[in-house]
Amino acid sequence: MTAGGSTLRLTNTLTRRVEPFEPLTPGQVSIYCCGVTVYDLCHLGHARSYIAWDVLRRYLIWRGYQVTFVQNYTDIDDKILNRAAEEGSSMEAVSERNIEAFVADMARLNILPADRMPRATRSLDAIRLLIQELEARGAAYSADGDVYFAVMKHAGYGKLSGRDLSEQQDNASGRVADEEEARKQHPFDFALWKGVKPGEPSFPSPWGPGRPGWHIECSAMVREELGDTIDIHLGGADLIFPHHENEIAQSEAATGKELARYWLHNGMVNVGGQKMSKSLGNFTTIRALLDSGVSPMTLRLFTLQAHYRKPLDFTAEALDAAATGWKGLNAALGLAALREGEPNSADGDTASQVIPVQPSSDPGSLSPELAQERERFAAAMDDDLNTSAALAVLFELAKPLRALANRIERGDQAAAAEATSPEAQARLGLLQELASVLGLRHEQAAAPTTTDGPDDTAIEALIEQRKAAKANRDFASADRIRDELKAKGIELIDKPGGLTEWLRG
RNA sequence: GGCGGCAUGGCCAAGUGGUAAGGCAGAGGAUUGCAAAUCCUUUACCCCCAGUUCGAAUCUGGGUGCCGCCUCCA
Numbered sequence: 001m002t003a004g005g006s007t008l009r010l011t012n013t014l015t016r017r018v019e020p021f022e023p024l025t026p027g028q029v030s031i032y033c034c035g036v037t038v039y040d041l042c043h044l045g046h047a048r049s050y051i052a053w054d055v056l057r058r059y060l061i062w063r064g065y066q067v068t069f070v071q072n073y074t075d076i077d078d079k080i081l082n083r084a085a086e087e088g089s090s091m092e093a094v095s096e097r098n099i100e101a102f103v104a105d106m107a108r109l110n111i112l113p114a115d116r117m118p119r120a121t122r123s124l125d126a127i128r129l130l131i132q133e134l135e136a137r138g139a140a141y142s143a144d145g146d147v148y149f150a151v152m153k154h155a156g157y158g159k160l161s162g163r164d165l166s167e168q169q170d171n172a173s174g175r176v177a178d179e180e181e182a183r184k185q186h187p188f189d190f191a192l193w194k195g196v197k198p199g200e201p202s203f204p205s206p207w208g209p210g211r212p213g214w215h216i217e218c219s220a221m222v223r224e225e226l227g228d229t230i231d232i233h234l235g236g237a238d239l240i241f242p243h244h245e246n247e248i249a250q251s252e253a254a255t256g257k258e259l260a261r262y263w264l265h266n267g268m269v270n271v272g273g274q275k276m277s278k279s280l281g282n283f284t285t286i287r288a289l290l291d292s293g294v295s296p297m298t299l300r301l302f303t304l305q306a307h308y309r310k311p312l313d314f315t316a317e318a319l320d321a322a323a324t325g326w327k328g329l330n331a332a333l334g335l336a337a338l339r340e341g342e343p344n345s346a347d348g349d350t351a352s353q354v355i356p357v358q359p360s361s362d363p364g365s366l367s368p369e370l371a372q373e374r375e376r377f378a379a380a381m382d383d384d385l386n387t388s389a390a391l392a393v394l395f396e397l398a399k400p401l402r403a404l405a406n407r408i409e410r411g412d413q414a415a416a417a418e419a420t421s422p423e424a425q426a427r428l429g430l431l432q433e434l435a436s437v438l439g440l441r442h443e444q445a446a447a448p449t450t451t452d453g454p455d456d457t458a459i460e461a462l463i464e465q466r467k468a469a470k471a472n473r474d475f476a477s478a479d480r481i482r483d484e485l486k487a488k489g490i491e492l493i494d495k496p497g498g499l500t501e502w503l504r505g
Numbered sequence: 506g507g508c509g510g511c512a513u514g515g516c517c518a519a520g521u522g523g524u525a526a527g528g529c530a531g532a533g534g535a536u537u538g539c540a541a542a543u544c545c546u547u548u549a550c551c552c553c554c555a556g557u558u559c560g561a562a563u564c565u566g567g568g569u570g571c572c573g574c575c576u577c578c579a
Contacts, residue, residue, distance in 0.1 A: 016509085034579075042579085049579035079577070161574075162508050214577085236579030241508085243578090267510085268573065277578065305518060305528070310511075311572065318517050321529035328528085380519090380526095388519045392527035406543050475538055482540070493541055 006382045008063065010232075011309060013240060013263040014160055018384055021262065023231045029060050030226045032260070033071040033114070034218060034235035034243070038098035039079040042105050043283040044299075044314055045236070045269040045276045051300055052266045052308035052385070053234045054111040054439055058357045059381050062437045070225045071114040072218060073099055075121050076211050081200060091201055095121075105286045108296050110439045112357070118221045120212060121203075126220040127212045128205055130254055131192045139253040143183040145195025145208045149215075151188045154249045160263060161241035190246050192216045215246035222259065223251065233260035237267055237309075238275075267311045276314065284314070297330065297443050298323045304387040304438055325395075332398035333435060333442040335405045335419055335428055357436055367423070370430050373397055377434050387438065394438070397431040400424075410496055453488045453504065463492065463500050 008021040023029045033053050036046060060067045075095040084094045106113070120127070131147055134140040139153050151157045151165060158164055165188065181187070191213035196202035202209035212220075222230060228251075235244060244263065251259040268275045271282040290296060302322035306312045363371050373393050380389035404424065407415035418424060435441065454462075462481050469477040482492050485502070493501045 013509095036579075037577085045579050047579090052579095077577085158508095163575075164507085234579095237510090237573065238578055239574095241574055242576090266579065268579075270572075273572070275573070275578090279578085301528090302517090307519080310518090313517080315517085317529085321517060324530090325528045386519070388528095389526065392519075395527055403544065410543080470538080473538080479539060486540090491541075494537085494539090495542095 008382045029065045029067045030230040031069045031232045032222045035072040037074040037077050038095045039083045041285040043285050047286050048269045048303045049266045051303045058437050061357045062360050064359045069114045070116045072221050073119045075119045120217040123221050126224040130220045133254045147193040148189045154253050160245045218247050219250040228255040228257045230260050232262045237265040266308045270311050270313045298326045301326045329398050331405045332401035
């Protein structure tokens, strides 16, 4: 499928090349995205990853594909059990709570909910069936209640991560051999099923009570939800090995078919040049950042300014720059609401404002200039989702609209009339359309985050004093009042017509 | 040690053979009693060395630096 004559090209980790994207079934795309292990809140690394894949999904829809997007929850895992033990609750309680938090966080970031979100604990039949098939094919062996995948029996193991078992062995065998290690035939063998340990929840199986290993759940859920071969498999670059390598081995050993045709991986979010991670303690949760006053769209813009495969350094400076940049785009996008007074986002509740992505509008109705901008956008996105270049198009589309919006805000009647012109409306329409492909939407100005300092009536009284001083051309007194309030975190903004607005800093 | 990736202006970041997008910050100007906001204009030869080429940030070789994976991780 093409638009404007070009073809979407994506970097496929499997081949380490940029390849033209052609789905298995023309017009339809099946996508599986590795989800979170729900033992804690999501941090900015998750935000970056899921924003990137949300944009991929939105772009495919815009290009006219019918997309089926599946993302799992890993809701059985050592870390969940540890967390439950720490807080004296249960695996289910920890999972449930974090799934709710995940849904809320994603909604705030305007990430479209997946079409289906399977959970490991609800996919046990598919998991057990897959393990049995692997056993029957001689690809797995059981040992003391555990079942392992035999990597040496699977030709092609290592094809995704570029690893060679024979070269890895020396190094790998030098590891500390714990109890589990001792049961393995090869150091790279991994658990498909883990026999129950005292005090742990377990599920029945032909190998005795226990629970699934991490990798097998994805293989099982992919197959159950989307079939033996899917178009695109997504995840963070840190999942390439061993997770995705093992997923491929399991699935392909069982089905004899290719698991996924395109493997896409996003780069990590770094802090001070190092990967954001729990173990380093350098993480910021999505909700902590958003609750600190950073707007969801600012975070979205911040992540989309870099290419999805590259590492993204998280710094306060870069985030500030994104916030200022977003202000400009936001002003232009707000033109519609400003002109029509439509309350489409007046409630400020971001969760209720998911703008559905529409397939691309007819570019034939656009002026030559707008058609060219649209084409630039599509060409950028076709080039392995070059969102940085695509954003440049948005900024250029927004520029004159932003100027109009600012003039209107100051009561410029001519600007208000200009905004209703067919040219301005067409430009705004295209901007909104392309912004929605990136999941960017107008945001209302943030409400004051603090109520510290003088109360409203005291401030109003001082503003009246200052107004009187100004009327007497006593600017020294007027400025003194401004400075005093500023010291208390109150900023005064003089507007046309003698009005003075104020904000709490 | 093995595998992979990255090095572009003060900061972030596009750009894979023809003479450097965009954002932020800065500078100059307009406007404003001041301030904020806004508007206009403006700022780079691309880590180092050697090669290929009429021509390279862009290709090749070497070097230096940084990062990720090899254990759970988006």
